[in-house]
Amino acid sequence: MIKELLKYDTELFLFLNNLGSPTWDTLWLLITDKLTFIPLYVVLLFLLYKKYGLKSLLVFVIVVALMITFTDQITNVFKRGFQRPRPCGEADLIDQMRFIAVRCGKYGFFSGHSSNSMAAAVFAGLMLKPYYKNLIFILLFWSAIVAYSRIYVGVHYPLDIVCGLTFGAISGFIFYKLAKYLLKRFVQVQ
Numbered sequence: 496m497i498k499e500l501l502k503y504d505t506e507l508f509l510f511l512n513n514l515g516s517p518t519w520d521t522l523w524l525l526i527t528d529k530l531t532f533i534p535l536y537v538v539l540l541f542l543l544y545k546k547y548g549l550k551s552l553l554v555f556v557i558v559v560a561l562m563i564t565f566t567d568q569i570t571n572v573f574k575r576g577f578q579r580p581r582p583c584g585e586a587d588l589i590d591q592m593r594f595i596a597v598r599c600g601k602y603g604f605f606s607g608h609s610s611n612s613m614a615a616a617v618f619a620g621l622m623l624k625p626y627y628k629n630l631i632f633i634l635l636f637w638s639a640i641v642a643y644s645r646i647y648v649g650v651h652y653p654l655d656i657v658c659g660l661t662f663g664a665i666s667g668f669i670f671y672k673l674a675k676y677l678l679k680r681f682v683q684v685q
Contacts, residue, residue, distance in 0.1 A: 504654040508582055511646045511653065512592050519647075520595050527596070527608065527644035535637070539619045546626050550682045554674060559618065562670040566614045566663055570607040579604035583649045594649035606651045609642040609659025610666065617667025622674065638663070 515523065525531055544552040581603035583594045616638040620631025642660055645651035651659075
């Protein structure tokens with residue numbers, strides 16, 4: 496059963512990865528770069544500040560730092576625990592795929608980019624939903640694009656992405672609840 500699932504995962508990876516073309520490579524490398532979306536994070540923090548105030552912003556910065564650290568470290572625990580090689584690290588796949596990433600890395604299950612971007616999307620989307628009701632959908636779409644970029648550049652299988660997105664969504668929701676509790680307890684925001 497697991498062997499069959501991994502076989503389908505590899506086939507889907509090869510299909511999706513080979514949809515790419517040199518024309519779009521630069522765009523997808525930009526999307527997959529961790530530093531590209533710093534302006535987005537700054538805008539989201541500004542919106543949180545604007546709607547919740549300065550004291551609340553301090554709570555948000557602490558909670559987001561904890562959330563990203565949490566998702567990142569749990570991702571690493573899974574990677575070391577499962578030790579599933581990345582597609583770019585598989586000698587029998589390298590001739591069948593497009594590898595355009597800057598580096599490959601050793602293990603890929605599950606995707607840290609996917610979990611971090613989804614956690615940020617869910618957290619910010621839920622915190623800002625009372626003020627910007629459609630923002631969460633834009634952020635979820637952004638997270639899906641970031642996640643797909645990992646397949647495009649050749650460093651993650653689709654299963655790595657789906658599990659990363661799922662873990663990120665759960666983490667984002669948990670840290671949203673934590674932020675709401677801390678705001679109510681220490682800042683008296685309802």
